[in-house]
Amino acid sequence: MVAEQNEQQPLVQFSQVQKSYDGETLVVKHLDLDIQRGEFLTLLGPSGSGKTTTLMMLAGFEVPTHGDIRLNGRAITSTPPHKRNIGMVFQNYALFPHMTVAQNVAFPLEVRKLPKDQIAAKVQKALGMVRLDAFGQRRPAQLSGGQQQRVALARALVFEPELVLMDEPLGALDKQLREHMQMEIKHLHDKLGLTVVYVTHDQSEALTMSDRVAVFNDGVIQQIDSPSALYEKPRNSFVANFIGENNNLNGEVVEMDQEVCAVRLDDGSLVRAARINVHAVGARTTLSIRPERLYVDQEHEGATNQLSGQVEETIYLGDHIRVVVRLAGGDQIMVKVQAGPHLAMPRPGDAIRLAFRTEDCRALNPVAAGKMADAGSTSH
Amino acid sequence: MNLQGGASAPPADRVLSDGDVPLKVRLRRAERVRKMTAFGLVAPLLVFLLLTFVVPIAGMLWRSVGDSELSKVLPRTEAALVTWDGKSLPGEAAFHALADDLAQARADDTAVIAARRLNYDVSGLHSAVMSLARHPFDPAATPSYRDAVIAVNHHWGDVAAWGAIRHARGPLTDFYLLSALDLHQDASGAIHRVSADRAIYLDVLARTFRISLTVTLFCLVLGFPVAYLLATQPPKIANGLMILVLLPFWTSLLVRTAAWVVVLQDQGIVNDLLLWLGIIDHPLRLIYNAIGVHVAMTHVLLPFMILPLYSTMKSIKPHFMRAATSLGAPPSVAFLRVYLPQCLPGIAAGCLLVFILAIGYYITPALVGGASDQMLSYFIAFFITDSVNWGLASALGAVLLGATLLLYAVYSKLVGGTDIKMG
Numbered sequence: 128m129v130a131e132q133n134e135q136q137p138l139v140q141f142s143q144v145q146k147s148y149d150g151e152t153l154v155v156k157h158l159d160l161d162i163q164r165g166e167f168l169t170l171l172g173p174s175g176s177g178k179t180t181t182l183m184m185l186a187g188f189e190v191p192t193h194g195d196i197r198l199n200g201r202a203i204t205s206t207p208p209h210k211r212n213i214g215m216v217f218q219n220y221a222l223f224p225h226m227t228v229a230q231n232v233a234f235p236l237e238v239r240k241l242p243k244d245q246i247a248a249k250v251q252k253a254l255g256m257v258r259l260d261a262f263g264q265r266r267p268a269q270l271s272g273g274q275q276q277r278v279a280l281a282r283a284l285v286f287e288p289e290l291v292l293m294d295e296p297l298g299a300l301d302k303q304l305r306e307h308m309q310m311e312i313k314h315l316h317d318k319l320g321l322t323v324v325y326v327t328h329d330q331s332e333a334l335t336m337s338d339r340v341a342v343f344n345d346g347v348i349q350q351i352d353s354p355s356a357l358y359e360k361p362r363n364s365f366v367a368n369f370i371g372e373n374n375n376l377n378g379e380v381v382e383m384d385q386e387v388c389a390v391r392l393d394d395g396s397l398v399r400a401a402r403i404n405v406h407a408v409g410a411r412t413t414l415s416i417r418p419e420r421l422y423v424d425q426e427h428e429g430a431t432n433q434l435s436g437q438v439e440e441t442i443y444l445g446d447h448i449r450v451v452v453r454l455a456g457g458d459q460i461m462v463k464v465q466a467g468p469h470l471a472m473p474r475p476g477d478a479i480r481l482a483f484r485t486e487d488c489r490a491l492n493p494v495a496a497g498k499m500a501d502a503g504s505t506s507h
Numbered sequence: 508m509n510l511q512g513g514a515s516a517p518p519a520d521r522v523l524s525d526g527d528v529p530l531k532v533r534l535r536r537a538e539r540v541r542k543m544t545a546f547g548l549v550a551p552l553l554v555f556l557l558l559t560f561v562v563p564i565a566g567m568l569w570r571s572v573g574d575s576e577l578s579k580v581l582p583r584t585e586a587a588l589v590t591w592d593g594k595s596l597p598g599e600a601a602f603h604a605l606a607d608d609l610a611q612a613r614a615d616d617t618a619v620i621a622a623r624r625l626n627y628d629v630s631g632l633h634s635a636v637m638s639l640a641r642h643p644f645d646p647a648a649t650p651s652y653r654d655a656v657i658a659v660n661h662h663w664g665d666v667a668a669w670g671a672i673r674h675a676r677g678p679l680t681d682f683y684l685l686s687a688l689d690l691h692q693d694a695s696g697a698i699h700r701v702s703a704d705r706a707i708y709l710d711v712l713a714r715t716f717r718i719s720l721t722v723t724l725f726c727l728v729l730g731f732p733v734a735y736l737l738a739t740q741p742p743k744i745a746n747g748l749m750i751l752v753l754l755p756f757w758t759s760l761l762v763r764t765a766a767w768v769v770v771l772q773d774q775g776i777v778n779d780l781l782l783w784l785g786i787i788d789h790p791l792r793l794i795y796n797a798i799g800v801h802v803a804m805t806h807v808l809l810p811f812m813i814l815p816l817y818s819t820m821k822s823i824k825p826h827f828m829r830a831a832t833s834l835g836a837p838p839s840v841a842f843l844r845v846y847l848p849q850c851l852p853g854i855a856a857g858c859l860l861v862f863i864l865a866i867g868y869y870i871t872p873a874l875v876g877g878a879s880d881q882m883l884s885y886f887i888a889f890f891i892t893d894s895v896n897w898g899l900a901s902a903l904g905a906v907l908l909g910a911t912l913l914l915y916a917v918y919s920k921l922v923g924g925t926d927i928k929m930g
Contacts, residue, residue: 208829208832210835223830
């Protein structure tokens with residue numbers, strides 16, 4: 128590790144970075160991002176949101192068209208990738224098929240011209256770290272997907288880079304293996320004190336592994352926060368819909384103070400919501416409520432907002448029941464209800480009243496109904 | 508299903524079958540029908556290949572070792588020579604038999620066959636056979652056939668002539684194959700090199716290989732960057748470039764070769780340009796020599812190098828190079844250690860293809876080469892069409908085939924046969 132005196136300084140700084148491929152449309156519109164030493168930062172977003180381009184600019188495979196990137200305070204915008212000393216794990220592993228596993232792992236050390244005995248020791252250690260000691264003499268094609276990804280990890284870590292980049296490294300694995308590898312990568316991060324920048328479009332992966340998540344959309348970071356803050360306190364409608372399940376209710380602000388606003392929904396009912404992203408009385412807003420923060424028992428403590436509707440559909444999911452409710456105004460809304468043998472299950476056609484707390488209902492920027500469906504479909 | 512129901516139901520893992528025929532047999536039958544259908548689909552091509560490829564090659568190989576025409580014309584002579592030691596002239600019986608055989612041959616009009624065949628071996632025997640055939644012998648007035656025959660033509664007093672007769676007795680011979688390698692078997696059976704003034708085929712074979720190797724190298728050096736460009740450009744540009752590569756394929760070989768004559772001749776474009784630029788003051792000799800052969804052959808064979816290279820490079824994903832540079836390899840090292848090794852199957856296939864096509868080349872060297880640039884195929888064509896020595900033509904063909912197969916064996920051993928990727 129370098130430069131202990133710069134402990135306060137972020138490891139990576141993007142300032143005012145822009146990237147355009149054709150000189151007309153910006154893939155990355157405006158990027159100011161600090162990456163701290165030792166953190167696990169995930170860049171999350173739908174495809175085309177600029178997250179991969181951001182990673183490629185950091186790796187050196189793309190050059191920003193404006194702004195600069197600093198690594199350890201030193202501008203690296205014009206440093207070629209092979210001089211950046213950044214480890215990288217690719218989605219398709221990119222293991223060299225004509226080399227054995229051990230030769231693959233030794234490659235970064237050989238191009239750095241380390242002595243032979245040191246290389247052998249480091250390769251052995253790196254393979255041990257990913258529990259593939261016995262596989263050194265195999266070809267990558269003889270390994271399973273998970274094993275190949277572990278080799279790719281060992282290869283990216285063996286030369287002890289300051290920073291490790293991962294570009295959807297688990298995208299090609301099946302669900303079970305993916306979850307297992309998530310934990311493995313997380314443990315390596317904790318054990319080795321790595322700084323990791325991880326790109327994914329899978330929000331559960333992002334929430335599981337990260338210290339911080341930067342949600343990208345449209346070439347801009349929509350919000351960068353801890354996983355819990357992203358889920359509990361989304362700052363705009365895109366984040367609310369992209370992370371986790373969400374209900375949207377459109378309305379107009381009729382009254383507001385510093386923290387709370389009153390919103391007249393399109394069906395005429397009035398609710399009070401936390402004021403997050405509304406700026407004036409009379410403005411349109413979209414309210415965001417998580418399905419599990421809507422209560423069907425109306426006496427729920429502190430749940431002062433009320434909405435009435437009709438049960439349209441119920442889906443039994445073991446630990447909970449999803450209830451689709453058609454509100455009086457015609458909007459559809461999803462409610463998660465705890466399930467259990469002693470609890471009554473709502474039936475389609477039942478009239479139902481829903482209650483929720485003011486602080487669980489966040490007034491955000493308005494989105495059109497069509498857009499909402501789009502945003503919803505990306506959050507899987 | 509033969510389910511009996513209740514307690515007597517069969518165990519769950521027993522294979523159930525309709526009717527009497529076990530399932531295994533029915534599956535095998537279905538498989539056989541499938542195989543027969545597949546065979547039926549390829550059968551026309553198989554027959555075509557058999558008739559146009561396998562049969563002619565087998566015929567050629569047979570002609571290079573078959574030698575039965577002489578023993579039909581000179582049966583008695585061959586019989587008389589069975590016990591001959593091959594060191595001194597044969598006895599009276601052999602001379603008598605030769606005279607009788609040739610008299611018969613004259614009557615049958617077959618003497619010329621013997622004359623031509625024996626002349627391949629010892630030049631001058633054509634006239635020796637023909638003059639002897641025309642000469643009438645009166646058995647009563649001929650005390651010694653030996654002296655009489657030698658008197659008709661002095662060649663018959665030479666052991667070599669008799670060696671040639673015995674050597675050509677058939678039905679199999681190594682004469683043509685030995686000739687194709689500049690070797691000769693004398694009357695006593697010893698094999699030695701022919702004298703330097705008669706030896707040509709080894710030189711031609713070496714020249715054929717040398718030209719082919721050089722052309723292959725030129726193709727590789729010129730084709731590699733083009734294939735790389737094709738494989739790495741976006742499809743729109745790559746398709747345009749690909750048409751340029753394939754364009755020569757749509758033009759006749761003859762036209763392409765003739766075009767080089769126009770370009771490279773003394774008053775051709777290249778010489779005119781060099782003269783006009785003042786680089787030279789009299790035209791360079793660019794055609795009807797080795798330069799012309801190499802230029803034209805490289806041009807004609809280039810697509811055969813580019814296409815296998817392109818297809819291999821297309822399958823090397825760009826992320827390998829990215830991975831190599833991200834691991835700290837400068838672009839040149841990444842190219843040499845990561846990209847190039849993965850190109851090897853394509854390089855191997857391209858080189859093999861170009862080399863094998865090149866050693867069989869005929870038209871191009873014939874049109875743009877000089878007398879000393881002709882390759883083996885030229886001599887094969889010469890012996891088939893001009894001197895009608897099909898045996899030697901076949902033997903030269905067999906040598907070419909043998910050399911190609913040997914080369915392929917060595918090559919596939921080096922590269923690992925299964926790794927060679929054709930197009």
